[in-house]
Every structure is written in C-alpha cells, then in structure tokens.
Amino acid sequence: MIEEKEIEYQDEKNIIILCTNFDYQNGIRQVSAAIINYDQRKFQITEFQDSEHFSNFESLLVQTNPQDQQTKFVLYINYPDLQTEKEKIQDIIGQCDIQSIQEREKKYFLEKNYTEDINKLLKKSLQQHIQESTLTSALQCLNCAVLDQQLSKDQSNFKQFTLEKFVLNKFMKLDLAAINALLIFPKQQDQYRKSLMGGAEQSFQTLVDLLDKCKTQIGSRLLRRWIRQPLQDEEEINKRLDIVEYLIQKNDLRNYLQTDFLRKIADLDKLYVKFYKVASNKKHNCNLSDCIKVYSLVENMNLLYQYLENQENTQISENQLLNPLFELQNQFNKLQSMIKQSIDLEKAKSQNEYMVNPMFSPALTEISKKMKTIQSEINSLKQEYARELGVEIKIVDSNTHTYLFEGKKKETDDAFRRKNHQKYKIISMKKTTILYTTEDLQSLVAEYNCISDEYTQEQKQVVDKILAVVSSYYPAMENASSYISQLDVLSTFAQLVVNSPTKYTKPDIQVQNNRINLVQCRHPCLEVVDNNCVPNDCYMDKEKSRFHIITGPNMGGKSTYIRQVALCVLLAHVGCYIPAEKAEMPVIDAIITRVGASDMQIRGISTFMSEMLEASCMLKTASEKSLIIIDELGRGTATNEGFGLAWAISEYIVEKIQGFCLFATHFHEMTKMGKEMKGVVNYYVDCVAVNNKLTMQYRVKEGFA
Incomplete structure (x- = not known):
C-alpha cells in the first residue's frame, strides 16, 4: 500500500x-x-x-x-x-x-x-x-x-x-475474470496463450494489441476506455457502427485520416490541461510552442472540413462528422489569426524557435530594430576583417560567446602570421576550422546581449498576454480532443476491416432480438497468427437453444470457440465490426466467465471451494440478458461430485436465469440435459481418427462426441 x-x-x-x-x-x-x-x-x-x-x-x-x-x-x-x-x-x-x-x-x-x-x-x-x-x-x-x-x-x-x-x-458488465479469460488486455495471459498455441513459441496478441493501431495518444486512451465500458444503448452502438461503415466505404477519406490528418495531432488531453492551468492561474509550463500546436490543430481541422465537404456525404456523415466539426471551427473563431499575428510562425517552422512576432508589439519592434542594427555592424566588421586578412570569414552562433568568426584553418592561420596576430583571439581550433573573436566583436556582442535580455523581458510580458488569450479557448480544445479521439478509434476500426484478409461484418444489434446468430465467426486474435483458423457458426435462440453444451477431446477447440463468441459479442458492443460472415444479437448486459480451476492455498481455499465461490458469484451476477461462458466446471473435485455440481449449476442457469450460456465440458453425461430440458442443445468439436492418429477438425457440430 x-x-x-x-x-x-x-x-x-x-x-x-x-x-x-x-x-x-x-x-x-x-x-x-x-x-x-x-x-x-x-x-x-x-x-x-x-x-x-x-x-x-x-x-x-x-x-x-x-x-x-x-x-x-x-x-x-x-x-x-x-x-x-x-x-x-x-x-x-x-x-x-x-x-x-x-x-x-x-x-x-x-x-x-x-x-x-x-x-x-x-x-x-x-x-x-x-x-x-x-x-x-x-x-x-x-x-x-x-x-x-x-x-x-x-x-x-x-x-x-x-x-x-x-x-x-x-455499460456492459465486464469483471476481472472475463478480462483475463478473454485476453482483452496484456496481462496474465501466459497460461492460456501456451494452451492456445499448443506450446509453440509464437507471438500472440491480446484484443487491445489487435485493435490499438490508433495514430494519436488520445485515440489509444479512448479505445481502452471503450473496451472497459462497452455500450448498452442500441442507438449509440449503431451510431459508432454507422461511422465505421461510412469510413470503410470512403477509402480516400480513411487514408487521409490515417496517413495525414491524425499523424499531425498532438496529445490534446495534455494540451488543454496546460491551458486550463493558465486560465485558472495555476502553476504551469505552457509556452509559445503549445500555442503553435493549437494553431496546427485549427489548421488541420480546417483542412479536414474541406476534405469532408468534398465527399458525397450521407445524413450519418453530416450529423456525426461534418456538423460537429463545423461547430468546433466556430469555437476556435479568430484564434488562428491571432496566433498568426502574434507569433513568428516562419521561425517556428524553419528553426524550431518560438518567438513573438516583433510587429505584434511596438516595444518589441523598437528593441528588434536595435538588435538588427548591431547584427548589421557585426556583419560589417566581418567584411572588414575578411579584406584585411584576405580570407573568407563566417559568423557562427555560440552558446558561450553568442557570435564568433570562423575561417578555414590553414588559410586563417597563415593570415594571422602575416598580420597582427595579437588582434585576433583564438577560441578553438578544430580539424579544418578556427573559431576566433576580437575586442571589437566582443564589444558588439556585449551590447547585443544586453539588448537581447531587454527583448526577453519584454517578450515574456507579451507571451503571458498571448497565453492568456489562447487559454480562454481551452474548452474548445477539450471538445476537439473528444471529437478527434473518437474519429481516430472509429477510423482504426475501419482500417482493421479493410486490412483483414478475411471478412469482418457489421453486427445487427437490436434490443428486442432474442437470438445470437454468428455465421462463420472466428477468433479475432487467433486468426492473426494462424492463417488456418477454422470458422464456426453459433446460433442461440432464447426459447429453443439458449444453453449450449459443448463436448469433445482436449485441444479440439472448445475453449477457443466459446471465447471467440464472447469476443465477437464484446466487439459489437464496443462499436466494431466482428470477424464473421453475418452477425445479429440483442444488447447483452454482461459477459460472465468461469474458466479453469485453481486454488488459493495462502487463503486456505481449495480448488473445489474456489469453484464454488466463483460459481456462486456468477449465478448472482448473471441475468436473462447476460452471456455466460463456462469452461470445465467441476474438474476441481471427484468426478461424481464434479458432475453433480456442473449439472445443478447448468439446471439453475437454464430454468432460473435463462440467459445465453456456452458450457464446454468433459462430462459427457451432461449431454442428457439436451433431451430433458427445453432450451438446451448439444454440440461437439469434431475430430477424425485414421491409422491410430487423431486429427482435430476444429469444427463445431450439433450433437455430442
């Protein structure tokens, strides 16, 4: 702690x-x-x-x-x-x-x-x-x-x-067990990864690894929040899906967002907080470079608006993309021109120097003239010494001396020997050049530094005024962060669909729907590392087939199958297309998992007791709108007791909870439930035995093994 x-x-x-x-x-x-x-x-x-x-x-x-x-x-x-x-x-x-x-x-x-x-x-x-x-x-x-x-x-x-x-x-309820069992975030994944990959030393991605190809930091943060908070509102889910569909269809727009617009966006969350601190008179580290970021933001939003205007817009794109962006532009009204007048954009772009435009302040203009006069005198001095020595001279910047003269080593050294060597003070000798100064140059530099300090002091006051003006726009920056982060995530979803060698489909989500129907669905992460990933159907009807008992041999694909169904349901509620030929489902209020068997010896809890506690929590959390995933329940104790436990819990889910449930088990006696209870259907993972060799087919078929 x-x-x-x-x-x-x-x-x-x-x-x-x-x-x-x-x-x-x-x-x-x-x-x-x-x-x-x-x-x-x-x-x-x-x-x-x-x-x-x-x-x-x-x-x-x-x-x-x-x-x-x-x-x-x-x-x-x-x-x-x-x-x-x-x-x-x-x-x-x-x-x-x-x-x-x-x-x-x-x-x-x-x-x-x-x-x-x-x-x-x-x-x-x-x-x-x-x-x-x-x-x-x-x-x-x-x-x-x-x-x-x-x-x-x-x-x-x-x-x-x-x-x-x-x-x-x-939001849809996702507990820690579901997050870990489904490998949503990169944590506690080693054991399942090894079982899924058959012990092979191959890289495996979590769901976040697969999805997070966002171009901005604000997009990556929002994606993680969306995954932790899957939506329960049918209308909001479909709004996201509609934008993803639009971006899939508009190749040029999607490519522009992914390769151009989003790559130029700063971390707006940090940016608007900086300016909020300025506006609230809090301690801050805001400076002119942050103003340039705001200028760039407005400039890029203007370009995006022009790009969107030239598209064949639908009602969806107008309401969710074009109109909100137009409102954002209005919130930044006149800010861009103010920054352009007050900051030297040319220097910022070419030299990464962030300075106030001297023309913005009469006092700075006057001081700037004095500095330019001295710089002109230094240049005249350079020309005088070049004629005197008969060599080429350059003026170079120096952190210690501000300005120094630079000449080629051999030519300059010979010239010093011919002329008055005492007049020239050598600062350093490099392999091919000599850096030196003179009393006249030092005198001009001292005067220049004095005026430069005066410029810095005056500029600080002007900078404070500029920051104060820009900080008044921090609510607009916050709104821009929200808009662009959503655009980043949704365009990333669209890019995932376009880049996938296999089909992703737009799920049909309706509250009144009473079935989950996934045609040829696949595990979204597994197919990335295994080109031979076998697709399977999943049809669950609330009245006839809401409870699936899945049997079959070890390593046959039972665990992968039930997880891929859960991941497809999760993706749909986040607002993403899913890896399937067709998908329809109701709004699911929770994904609840009970996977594997383990003990907690430090706490004095046996494997059996651990299963009891997890099962109790599962039954009290689930509702008729939930999707329950159960893998090998009852293996933590003797076979007869384990079977009795599995049967009793299944019976309670079927008759009392009446939610959707996928139950993978080795208790083949469980298949009798399919004949005794309405809503229970048996499935098995197929395998073929030829010449004493067992070949897994990874096909899920109706019936029992």
Missing part, C-alpha cells in the same frame, strides 16, 4: 480518484462512491447494492481504472467491518494494478455539512442537481476526497467542476 497525504495537481499525469465507502442498510450491503477526474474537472457519484462477492464494486473498478501510463489512479476506501468481506475486497483490488490505495476511517464519511465545500467547486450548485443531491452517502464520499485533496482551499478550482451520476449499468 502506498500512502500519500496529498497528490500534487501539478503532476504531469492526469489524476483519477475513486473514493468508496461500504455500509449496511437494513442488512443489505450498500456501496457509495465518488470519482474525481482532475483533467476533465468532473465529479461523478453513485450508490448501489452489492452481493457478498462484491461483483458490482469489481465492475466499478474495471470501468473507472484506465490502467495507462498517463494516468494516476488513486483509491480511497473505507472497508466493511467484517474481516472476511474486507479480504474479498482486497483480493479484487489486488488484481487491478492500482497505484495508490489509501484507507480512510469511517468518521471521514460521516460529515453532515458537506455542501459548502462542494458548492464552491461546482459550476452549478447542488440544489440544481436534483437527482445527484439525493445521493447523500456518495456526496459524503466526494466530500472526503475534496477535503483530503484540499480542492476547496484553492480558489482557482472554484466553479470549475461538473457533477453527474455515474450509472453502473450504463
């Missing part, structure tokens, strides 16, 4: 704080939480009930912890009173790679007078947040974090933050 009393806002990384409190109300576990996102200046609060497995709290951690190098995630927590529950929560937290965990006593979450400090920070008072103001326990969590961070003591934070309710079920 890392203990930190205060986290500096000036940290280059974004900071996200999650403050949670566990309590009991009428014997029911109640979780209250508040989220502070510094860069977005956003407060989010939520309250929800949880089971003894704390699956909702786990989902909250998965959705809010970005786990990227640019963000520092901090957890403030008041654990439950029961030691067993505290240990469960610590187990969940231990799997989440949280950088800083700070335990807080109960008294910090009981403050009654929390409105004053929070109201200081909100753009709109709590009284105007009717829904949020009823979440008193969550607001106490927010107050705890606000006081700990001393946000209300810094006047630059006043009236800067928004407040909204964090709706946990707004």
Whole structure:
C-alpha cells in the first residue's frame, strides 16, 4: 500500500480518484462512491447494492481504472467491518494494478455539512442537481476526497467542476475474470496463450494489441476506455457502427485520416490541461510552442472540413462528422489569426524557435530594430576583417560567446602570421576550422546581449498576454480532443476491416432480438497468427437453444470457440465490426466467465471451494440478458461430485436465469440435459481418427462426441 497525504495537481499525469465507502442498510450491503477526474474537472457519484462477492464494486473498478501510463489512479476506501468481506475486497483490488490505495476511517464519511465545500467547486450548485443531491452517502464520499485533496482551499478550482451520476449499468458488465479469460488486455495471459498455441513459441496478441493501431495518444486512451465500458444503448452502438461503415466505404477519406490528418495531432488531453492551468492561474509550463500546436490543430481541422465537404456525404456523415466539426471551427473563431499575428510562425517552422512576432508589439519592434542594427555592424566588421586578412570569414552562433568568426584553418592561420596576430583571439581550433573573436566583436556582442535580455523581458510580458488569450479557448480544445479521439478509434476500426484478409461484418444489434446468430465467426486474435483458423457458426435462440453444451477431446477447440463468441459479442458492443460472415444479437448486459480451476492455498481455499465461490458469484451476477461462458466446471473435485455440481449449476442457469450460456465440458453425461430440458442443445468439436492418429477438425457440430 502506498500512502500519500496529498497528490500534487501539478503532476504531469492526469489524476483519477475513486473514493468508496461500504455500509449496511437494513442488512443489505450498500456501496457509495465518488470519482474525481482532475483533467476533465468532473465529479461523478453513485450508490448501489452489492452481493457478498462484491461483483458490482469489481465492475466499478474495471470501468473507472484506465490502467495507462498517463494516468494516476488513486483509491480511497473505507472497508466493511467484517474481516472476511474486507479480504474479498482486497483480493479484487489486488488484481487491478492500482497505484495508490489509501484507507480512510469511517468518521471521514460521516460529515453532515458537506455542501459548502462542494458548492464552491461546482459550476452549478447542488440544489440544481436534483437527482445527484439525493445521493447523500456518495456526496459524503466526494466530500472526503475534496477535503483530503484540499480542492476547496484553492480558489482557482472554484466553479470549475461538473457533477453527474455515474450509472453502473450504463455499460456492459465486464469483471476481472472475463478480462483475463478473454485476453482483452496484456496481462496474465501466459497460461492460456501456451494452451492456445499448443506450446509453440509464437507471438500472440491480446484484443487491445489487435485493435490499438490508433495514430494519436488520445485515440489509444479512448479505445481502452471503450473496451472497459462497452455500450448498452442500441442507438449509440449503431451510431459508432454507422461511422465505421461510412469510413470503410470512403477509402480516400480513411487514408487521409490515417496517413495525414491524425499523424499531425498532438496529445490534446495534455494540451488543454496546460491551458486550463493558465486560465485558472495555476502553476504551469505552457509556452509559445503549445500555442503553435493549437494553431496546427485549427489548421488541420480546417483542412479536414474541406476534405469532408468534398465527399458525397450521407445524413450519418453530416450529423456525426461534418456538423460537429463545423461547430468546433466556430469555437476556435479568430484564434488562428491571432496566433498568426502574434507569433513568428516562419521561425517556428524553419528553426524550431518560438518567438513573438516583433510587429505584434511596438516595444518589441523598437528593441528588434536595435538588435538588427548591431547584427548589421557585426556583419560589417566581418567584411572588414575578411579584406584585411584576405580570407573568407563566417559568423557562427555560440552558446558561450553568442557570435564568433570562423575561417578555414590553414588559410586563417597563415593570415594571422602575416598580420597582427595579437588582434585576433583564438577560441578553438578544430580539424579544418578556427573559431576566433576580437575586442571589437566582443564589444558588439556585449551590447547585443544586453539588448537581447531587454527583448526577453519584454517578450515574456507579451507571451503571458498571448497565453492568456489562447487559454480562454481551452474548452474548445477539450471538445476537439473528444471529437478527434473518437474519429481516430472509429477510423482504426475501419482500417482493421479493410486490412483483414478475411471478412469482418457489421453486427445487427437490436434490443428486442432474442437470438445470437454468428455465421462463420472466428477468433479475432487467433486468426492473426494462424492463417488456418477454422470458422464456426453459433446460433442461440432464447426459447429453443439458449444453453449450449459443448463436448469433445482436449485441444479440439472448445475453449477457443466459446471465447471467440464472447469476443465477437464484446466487439459489437464496443462499436466494431466482428470477424464473421453475418452477425445479429440483442444488447447483452454482461459477459460472465468461469474458466479453469485453481486454488488459493495462502487463503486456505481449495480448488473445489474456489469453484464454488466463483460459481456462486456468477449465478448472482448473471441475468436473462447476460452471456455466460463456462469452461470445465467441476474438474476441481471427484468426478461424481464434479458432475453433480456442473449439472445443478447448468439446471439453475437454464430454468432460473435463462440467459445465453456456452458450457464446454468433459462430462459427457451432461449431454442428457439436451433431451430433458427445453432450451438446451448439444454440440461437439469434431475430430477424425485414421491409422491410430487423431486429427482435430476444429469444427463445431450439433450433437455430442
């Protein structure tokens, strides 16, 4: 555990704080939480009930912890009173790679007078947040974090933050077991990778490795957030899919985005935070080079708008691409011309020197004239010495001496011997050149440096004024970051489809749909490393075939099959095409996995008990809208007991939960369930035995092995 009393806002990384409190109300576990996102200046609060497995709290951690190098995630927590529950929560937290965990006593979450400090920070008072103001326990969590961070003591934070309710079920539920079992993020993948590749030492990609070909850092961050927060809104999912479809069709536009526009975009998240600090009079490291980045951003957005205007636009592209970009351009109104007038763009482009345009300030203009006069005198001095010595002379810049004369070594050395050597002071002799100065040059340089310092001081005042003006546009920069990051992710999805040698299809997602139908679907990551990846169908009907029992030999492809179905469903809810010939499905509220069998010896938990706990959590979390993935349930104990366990859990899922379920098992007795229960169908992975050799076909067929 890392203990930190205060986290500096000036940290280059974004900071996200999650403050949670566990309590009991009428014997029911109640979780209250508040989220502070510094860069977005956003407060989010939520309250929800949880089971003894704390699956909702786990989902909250998965959705809010970005786990990227640019963000520092901090957890403030008041654990439950029961030691067993505290240990469960610590187990969940231990799997989440949280950088800083700070335990807080109960008294910090009981403050009654929390409105004053929070109201200081909100753009709109709590009284105007009717829904949020009823979440008193969550607001106490927010107050705890606000006081700990001393946000209300810094006047630059006043009236800067928004407040909204964090709706946990707004996104598909993905727990840590699902993330690890499906190899979504690059972590804890070695064991499954070896089994999938048959022990071969080949490279294998996680889902993020496959998808993240984004051209910007803001795009990569957004992609990870989308994967952690798959959508539940049919309309929003289809909006993303429609844009991906449009970009697939428009080759020129997609190539322009991928090879030109997006490559020129800076890290806008960091950029707008810099200017927010300027606008809020906070300590900052903003300079003219950042203004040039904003200028470049506006310039490139203008070019993109022209490019989009020349396309054959549909209603979708106009509403989601063209019109939002037009609004962005209006938000940057007059900024580009102001930067062009105030900063020397030519020097910035040709010499990477960021200076105020002297014509922008009368005082700078006058000082600049003096500097140019001295530079002219230095040039005249150079010509005089060149005639005197009879050699060619160059003026070179020097960090120590500002300006020096440079000549060819042999010619200059001979000239020094013929003329008055004492007049010329040699600074350094290189292999082919000599650097030297004179008293006259030193005198002019001293005068130049004095005026240059005066220029620097005057320029600093002008720079501060320029930064102040540009910083007033930080909300527009934030909006641009949101727009461009989405464009980056969606164009990356489109590029994935175009580059794939096999077909990706647009999934048909409808809330009222009662079936999952994947025709010739494939594992998106496996087919990248295995050109012979065998496609399979998956048809699940809510009434007739919602529960699939899959049998077959080891290494026959059962585990790969059930995972590829889950990954295809996940991709669809993120807004991406999926590797299949055809795909249709309802909106799924959770992907729940129970894969493998392991023990926790340190905690004194056997393999069987571990399976019991995982199964219990799975059954209490799943609903009729969930997709459940079960692989080899019941192998952690004796065969008869394991079969009994597998049968009982399957029966409960079929009759009580009635969600979609793929159940891979070695218990062939389970196939009897297909005859006894409505909605259960048997499938098997095919293999062929010839001349005492077993050949895996990797085909999933109806029936049983």
